[in-house]
Amino acid sequence: MTMTDFETVDKNFLFKRAALKWAPWPEDVISLSVADLDFAAPREIKEGIIRAVNEDRTPYGSYGGDADVLEAVCDKLQRINKIPATPDHVHMIPGTMFAIFLVCYYFLKPGDEAIICPGPVYPPFIHNVLNAQAVPIFNPLDFQNGLKLDLDDLRSRITPRTRLLMVSNPHNPTGRVFSLRELEGIAEIAQKHDLLIFADELYEDMIFEGEHTSMASLSGDLFQSTITVFGFSKAFGIPGYRIAYLVTGGNFMKDLKKRIHDVIVHADTLAQAAARAALTSGSPWLKNLMNHLKKMRDYTVERLSQIPGIRCPVPEATPFLFPNIASFGMTSKEMTEYLKEKAKVIVMDGAEFGPPGEGFIRINFATAHSILKEAMDRTEKALREI
Numbered sequence: 333m334t335m336t337d338f339e340t341v342d343k344n345f346l347f348k349r350a351a352l353k354w355a356p357w358p359e360d361v362i363s364l365s366v367a368d369l370d371f372a373a374p375r376e377i378k379e380g381i382i383r384a385v386n387e388d389r390t391p392y393g394s395y396g397g398d399a400d401v402l403e404a405v406c407d408k409l410q411r412i413n414k415i416p417a418t419p420d421h422v423h424m425i426p427g428t429m430f431a432i433f434l435v436c437y438y439f440l441k442p443g444d445e446a447i448i449c450p451g452p453v454y455p456p457f458i459h460n461v462l463n464a465q466a467v468p469i470f471n472p473l474d475f476q477n478g479l480k481l482d483l484d485d486l487r488s489r490i491t492p493r494t495r496l497l498m499v500s501n502p503h504n505p506t507g508r509v510f511s512l513r514e515l516e517g518i519a520e521i522a523q524k525h526d527l528l529i530f531a532d533e534l535y536e537d538m539i540f541e542g543e544h545t546s547m548a549s550l551s552g553d554l555f556q557s558t559i560t561v562f563g564f565s566k567a568f569g570i571p572g573y574r575i576a577y578l579v580t581g582g583n584f585m586k587d588l589k590k591r592i593h594d595v596i597v598h599a600d601t602l603a604q605a606a607a608r609a610a611l612t613s614g615s616p617w618l619k620n621l622m623n624h625l626k627k628m629r630d631y632t633v634e635r636l637s638q639i640p641g642i643r644c645p646v647p648e649a650t651p652f653l654f655p656n657i658a659s660f661g662m663t664s665k666e667m668t669e670y671l672k673e674k675a676k677v678i679v680m681d682g683a684e685f686g687p688p689g690e691g692f693i694r695i696n697f698a699t700a701h702s703i704l705k706e707a708m709d710r711t712e713k714a715l716r717e718i
């Protein structure tokens with residue numbers, strides 16, 4: 333079998349099956365919105381699932397995860413993330429999103445404050461805090477100053493009601509990879525105020541420049557006060573399989589595990605087989621994917637930079653661009669509507685990522701060059717007409 337061809341995107345298939353990204357739109361529309369990859373899944377992952385099917389893995393499995401999967405997860409956590417995890421510290425879950433829900437549901441009480449570090453952020457962070465009747469407090473990213481974290485601002489937002497510090501790193505939507513110094517700054521503030529940290533590190537494998545450091549690797553104390561979530565939806569292109577894992581050294585983990593069992597019993601056995609295959613044999617695919625995505629990033633940034641009025645920083649990670657479109661005199665929602673009507677290109681409204689995202693749009697470049705070229709031709713034409 334051959335490697336995935338990242339230039340072959342089957343639009344007929346996507347319009348039928350990519351229910352969130354492509355299927356809602358007529359077939360003359362190009363969707364650069366929802367964070368799917370437009371490529372076929374790695375062969376190794378398909379084979380891992382087929383093996384599990386043929387082994388008749390139909391009985392209930394272990395609550396936290398199947399032993400061989402937890403072994404692969406802990407090996408990766410120790411080797412790559414430098415997180416000293418054993419299976420007791422880990423739980424397989426049905427998607428990264430489930431960890432965002434769980435942390436808000438389990439730790440936030442009505443009236444508590446959760447600091448989003450930084451805002452803008454992946455919208456479900458905000459929704460789940462609100463669903464817990466708590467208050468999201470944004471620590472805005474410093475867009476004027478190289479997309480740096482503003483730690484003085486973060487300090488100033490702590491109140492007696494602050495309970496949780498929610499960190500997206502690498503950052504959706506801007507693609508920042510936070511430096512060791514920035515992470516140490518967050519850690520110092522969290523420890524001084526005895527805050528729990530939630531670290532969403534889903535994009536750890538999608539790095540172009542810079543080095544990803546896991547918050548929970550910084551010290552033994554931080555391992556205990558941080559819940560980290562990693563997943564497979566993005567770097568391995570299998571969001572439909574709904575599989576991820578969370579890890580913490582916190583002494584609340586035993587109770588948290590019971591809560592998870594009360595809701596889902598355990599994560600899907602076949603999805604866990606996919607996770608194991610990704611961890612044990614997904615690296616060659618990932619390397620090829622990232623080679624392709626780097627070219628797509630550079631191409632799309634270059635095209636956008638040629639359009640008067642757009643400012644587009646180069647992301648260090650993730651399949652996203654987050655260009656500033658404020659100079660066109662439209663809100664970001666109006667801009668997404670305009671591009672939908674005029675260019676038939678779907679992008680995301682930056683304001684959905686919280687108030688600090690107003691004035692920006694998010695573009696997902698995880699597709700083939702031919703699709704990006706057509707989308708950029710149409711976008712450029714529409715924007716030059718304003």
Ligand SMILES: Cc1ncc(COP(=O)(O)O)c(C=O)c1O
Nearest residue numbers: 367427428429454504563565571
């Ligand atoms: C930062 C972040 N966390 C979580 C998710 C959800 O991932 P999953 O499909 O694993 O639930 C996404 C998806 O876009 C995301 O960007």
